[in-house]
Amino acid sequence: MRIDLHTHSTASDGTDTPADLVRAAAAAGLDVVALTDHDTTRGHAEALDALPRGLTLVTGAELSCRIDGIGVHMLAYLFDPDEPELARERELVRDDRVPRARAMVGKLRELGVPVTWERVAAIAGDGSVGRPHVAQALVELGVVPDVSGAFTPDWLADGGRAYVEKHELDPFTAVRLVKEAGGVTVFAHPGAAKRGRTVPDSVIADLAASGLDGIEVDHMDHDGPARARLRGLAADLGLLTTGSSDYHGSRKTCRLGDFTTDPEVYGEITRRATGAFPVPGTGGRP
Known part of the structure; x- marks a missing residue:
């Protein structure tokens, strides 16, 4: 069973439409794909409408967060998209873009x-x-x-010459809101140092104590030592570990299914979620 829990479509900054993305996921041999556009669920309806038979869609979003001046991305899965407080925060982030x-x-x-x-x-x-x-x-x-x-200090990296801050959630607030909306949270690419500063392990520990469910370990921006360190940290903190492509279509070099999540971890994510449920494809529109 091949499971990719982090992808983006044209609903945010990917280059595939949601419909094309789920078709590409099926063609890549995936059994499960999560659509996690930045701060929006706008692509879910189109993806569901086109969902091929044999592919299951996990609805989600990647929430923009910041703590102590450090950008944090929080993957939120299977939450109720209509929960008002979380919806309001997503709208504030989008309006500032x-x-x-x-x-x-x-x-x-x-x-x-x-x-x-x-x-x-x-x-x-x-x-x-x-x-x-x-x-x-x-x-x-x-x-x-x-x-x-x-994404370097010369240009658009956090604190770079052309960088501009935007409205972002506190990650502890994000974890709380997603949980209240029946969802599951996974800290995206926490060791991606080339993107800018990363939070210390103590922050991840505090997030775990506040309800964080997991961390994304197997990711293109983590080398072997980083993955080993994060896997050990997750074990110490009792966190789930996921693997994902962070697919953006032609905007990045990663391909669908480059990294995947263990089926047992996926099963635990779905067990914890109460806001929404994975949707199996029934053929979709042509």
């Missing part, structure tokens, strides 16, 4: 980069605009070789 992206474009232009808001908005399309869309504009201009190359 456009002014933030505009401000990043302004900073880049001050640095001599001829990027335009119109081009960034066109790249984002109907998705929730974010740093990856600005990064793609920099790739098109030849400023950086690829999207990952834009």
